[in-house]
Amino acid sequence: MVVIHRAHGFRFVIYTADHEPAHIHITGAGHAKVDLAGPDGRPVAVFVIGIARGDMIRLLAEVEARQADFLRAWRRIHGPYH
Secondary structure, rough: OOOEEEEEEEEEEEEEOOOOOOOOEEEEOOEEEEEOOOOOOOOOEEEEEEEOOHHHHHHHHHHHOOOHHHHHHHHHHOOOOO
16 A cells, blocks of 8 residues: 555555556545546545535645646556556
């Protein structure tokens, strides 16, 4: 597990033994999985457990603002063709 960012009391992580599509996990007071590029190219929540709606809105905005950085981190960890 690699912590790639911290914000709003949460950690944004990429697991080293993970699978496509490129995504991150957000952990803290709850857990969420966010695909970094949904059907429209924007990040999309796959699941959310125990994170308040307002917090999740802020977290998704954070992922969208850092999407390019997070995708670079995914490729650095998993390789360009994973």
